[in-house]
Amino acid sequence: MKNANQFNGMKILVLGLAKSGCAASSLLHASGAHVTVNDASPEAGNEEAAELRSKGIHVICGGHPADILDAGYDIVVKNPGIPYSNSVIVEAIGKGIPVWTEIELASRISEAPIVGITGSNGKTTTTTLLYHMLNIGNKHPLIAGNIGTVSCTVAEKATQDNIIVLEASSFQLMGIDTFQPKIAIWTNLYDAHLDYHGTSEAYAVAKYGITKNQTAEDYFIYNDDQPKLRKYAARSSAVKVPFSLTGMKENGISADDEQIYWNGKPYVLRSVIKLPGQHNLENILAATAAAILLGCDKKAIESVLSSFTGVRHRMQFVKELQGRKFYNDSKATNTLATKSALAAFDVPTILIAGGLDRGQSFEELRPYMSDVKAVVAVGETAGKFAEFAASCGIEIIMMAEDVQDAVRKAYPLTVAGDIILLSPACASWDQYPSFEARGNQFIEAVMEL
Structure with missing residues (x-):
């Protein structure tokens, strides 16, 4: 851990327990900071609070005292989920107190280079793919952030021989100061x-935090097919490395129907x-x-590309049974x-869909329903999704009690x-x-078949 004494003697307020709050509190306390933890959850039965107190950390539970910032803190470290409308955060910003999330701590103490990965979709799959490529390539990666262990805990243990692959959300990126990933x-x-x-602009600006502190010695890999992202x-x-699906490009990485190209030259089929x-x-x-x-090594990259079938609950290939393939995409919580x-498939598909009713429309799916031969609808939106499917001309529509029931009803509809x-x-x-529990039930139901 680099700069181990940088927080020594500081007064730091950690707002929110959960995994990130507990990890940040323990790290800062061990680094010599005077830490106070404040969480809105009740005191009774709070095991996290008891554990931190056993280390000598001051913990306040049951709400946010109106005068909590009067103690004169140097930094506030907040749980990413706490909104910036929170009264303590509003007051801290008004007083000029830096408000961080724990990925800022990770960046400040890590001896290992960090690859920071963000995006509205795909960041977990990208993070997992890169981790496996580096692992097979003997680059000693450590996975951190939303997908794995809390980032500052990973950074505390990392050495110069490691590479930290860190999935970062917009919530986390709003709370950075000097955070600077190598890639x-x-x-x-x-x-x-x-x-x-x-x-939308505020969300995009938060995402831009992934690269805003990078210099000409760093690399920024981005989706060149999106004009707003190019902006x-x-x-x-940073050195810009665009990726594109619109055919061979002279720089960056690109693909056509036959090849993946690196800087305009064929790289892999x-x-x-x-x-x-x-x-x-x-x-x-x-x-x-990023792996390149x-x-x-190219062999390590090819090995992953030829074997990786998806992150659990994200277009995860589950099983093939008598020529029928089952895919678990429970993480698909929006249209x-x-x-x-x-869009990933061009063969007859039985779609299991539906869930919590947030008043959303499914109209955006209409152009993509042409290969759907049957729908099994579940959850609060089952009726609404069934109506939508019927309006798309789908003739086979069934209702199911839950995902397990849906699998049982879907299988007889297939060839x-x-x-x-x-x-x-x-x-x-x-x-x-x-969504994990929903996906697990799907997997179990498939295995029961």
């Missing part, structure tokens, strides 16, 4: 989390790739570019993600060569505690 990846930019950020790329001081979908090809290009820049999933796809286009919270 930054921005997969794509679509409207998301507007309830948190307020506007932000133009502001970056598309036929090697196992992971389906144009959106996943974008993720592949981004991860491959980090000196990863944008389901649109990408449907060899068909695909059964769980891609709900809705959040899971009407019936499941998480």
Whole structure:
């Protein structure tokens, strides 16, 4: 850990417990800072609070005292999920106190170079792909951020021989000061989390944090097929490495129907790739570019491309049964993600969809329903999705109690060569505690067949 004493003697308020708050508190306390943790959750039965107190850390639970900032803190480190409208955050900013998320701590202490990966979609798949490429290539990667262990915990243990592959959300990137990844990846930019950020521009500016502190000694890999992302790329001081699906490009990484090209030269055949979908090809290009820049051997990259079939719950290939292939895309909690999933296949598809009713329209899916031969609808939006499917001319429409029931009803509708796809286009919270729980039930139901 570099600059281990940089927080020694500082007064730091950590706002919010959870994993990131506990990790940041422990790190800062061990570094000699005077740490106070404040969390709105009740005191009774709070095991995280008890654990921190056992280390000698001051913890205040049950709400945010009006005078909490009167103690004169040097820094506030907040949980990414806490909005900037929170009264403590508003007051801290008004007083000129820096407000960070824990990825800023990770950046300040890491001896290992950091690859920071963000995007509206695809960042988890890109992060996982790159991790496997580097791992097979003996580059000693460590995975961190949204997808893995809290970033500052990973950075605390990392050495110069490691590479940290860090998935960063817009929430985390809003709370940075000097965060500067050696390689930054921005997969794509679509409207998301507007309830948190307020506007599309504010969301995009938060994402731009992935590259805003980079210099000419760093690399910025970005989606050159999106004009609005190119606008932000133009502001970056890093060496720009665009990726594109529109045919061979003279610089960066690109692809056509036959090849992936690196700086305009053939690099690997598309036929090697196992992971389906144009959106996943974008993720592949981004991860491959980073792996090449980090000196990863081509054989290691090809090995991953020829074997990787998806992150769990994200276009995950589950099983082939009597010629029918099952894909778990439970992470598709909006129409944008389901649109990408449907576009990945050009064979007859039985679509399992539906979930929490947020008043959304499914109209965006209409151009992508041509290969859907049947729909099995679940959840609060089952009726609404069934009506939408009927308006698309789909004749076979069934209702199911849950995902397990949907699998049982979907299988008899298939013949060899068909695909059964769980891609709900809705959040899971009407019936499941998480999209992971929903996806796990799908996998279990497939295995029961």
